[in-house]
Amino acid sequence: MKMLLGITGTDGSGKGTVVEYLVKEKGFTHYSSRTFILEHIDKEGFPRTRNQMRLTANKLRARHGDAFVVKQAYEKALEDGKEYVVIESLRAVAEADFLKGKGGVLIAVDADVKLRYKRVQERRSESDMVTFEEFVAHEALEAEDPDPHGMQKLKVIQMADYIVLNNGTLEELHTQIEEVLQKIKSTKVS
Numbered sequence: 001m002k003m004l005l006g007i008t009g010t011d012g013s014g015k016g017t018v019v020e021y022l023v024k025e026k027g028f029t030h031y032s033s034r035t036f037i038l039e040h041i042d043k044e045g046f047p048r049t050r051n052q053m054r055l056t057a058n059k060l061r062a063r064h065g066d067a068f069v070v071k072q073a074y075e076k077a078l079e080d081g082k083e084y085v086v087i088e089s090l091r092a093v094a095e096a097d098f099l100k101g102k103g104g105v106l107i108a109v110d111a112d113v114k115l116r117y118k119r120v121q122e123r124r125s126e127s128d129m130v131t132f133e134e135f136v137a138h139e140a141l142e143a144e145d146p147d148p149h150g151m152q153k154l155k156v157i158q159m160a161d162y163i164v165l166n167n168g169t170l171e172e173l174h175t176q177i178e179e180v181l182q183k184i185k186s187t188k189v190s
Contacts, residue, residue, distance in 0.1 A: 001077065003028075003184070006070070006099040007088040008156045009109035011139065012116030012123075014166035014173060018109055019088045021177055029082040031073035033057075033089050050130065050138055054151060057091065061149035066094030074102060091142070091151040096159045105184050108160035111167050113139075 005022065007015045022028040037057050038048060046052045060068050070087055077085040087104075090096050096106055111119075117135050130138065143154040157163070162180045166173050 001085055001103075002083040003085070004074075004077075004099065004102060004104035005086045005184075006090045006096065006104050006106045007086060007109065008090040008096070008106060008153065008160060009164075010111070010113075010116055010153070010157075011135070011142075012119040013109040013111045014119070014164075015089055015109045017166070017170070017173060018107070018164065018177055019086055021174055022084075022086050025174075026084065026181070028084040028086045029077065029080065031077055031085065031087045033069045033073065033087065033091070033095075036069055036072060054138075054142060054145070057151070058145070058147045058149045061092060061094075062147075066092050066149055067098035070095040070098050074098070090156055091153055092149075093152050093155050093159070096156045100159075105162070106156075106160045107180060108157040108163045109166055110157065110163065111165065115167060 005028070007018055009015045019028075019030050023030050034053070037053050037060070040060060041048055041052055041056050044056070046056065057069060065071070069092075070090055073087045074085075077087075087099065090099060090106065099106060113136065114132075117132050120130075120135065142151040145151045162183065164173065164176045164180065166176075
């Protein structure tokens with residue numbers, strides 16, 4: 001694998017937009033933690049809510065190890081023989097440790113909370129249909145989940161090699177991604 005990137009960050013910050021750019025403009029192959037978790041939710045017949053996603057991910061981590069979700073994506077990328085891989089979305093410290101242990105680079109994406117809430121309301125996925133108060137409460141729980149196998153988004157974001165702030169235009173976001181990629185390439189060469 002020539003380049004392995006992990007994407008973490010807050011909900012509605014633009015993680016998917018960063019991934020979309022990497023796939024369309026840079027030839028990366030995308031492996032989604034969200035898709036993997038949703039497949040497990042569907043198998044079990046649970047509703048696709050944000051809380052159910054958290055509970056299912058916690059259960060998978062408890063059963064198979066705290067890096068399980070990202071490890072599955074990594075192994076699939078190896079099996080597929082992909083050279084440029086982006087795994088979205090890392091939410092547990094063990095996932096970030098696993099990624100970095102494989103030579104991966106962790107990028108965090110963040111934005112203003114009101115802007116992020118507006119974005120999730122516009123995308124209206126099943127797990128996004130919440131009030132602003134519920135959004136903020138879910139975020140607090142996901143930042144430091146009391147479950148020992150739960151999300152620790154705040155710590156994972158703090159582990160990031162690079163942080164992208166997505167409060168501006170799409171062009172500004174793309175410029176930031178390009179700058180991060182250039183920094184990654186320059187550190188790999190030296």
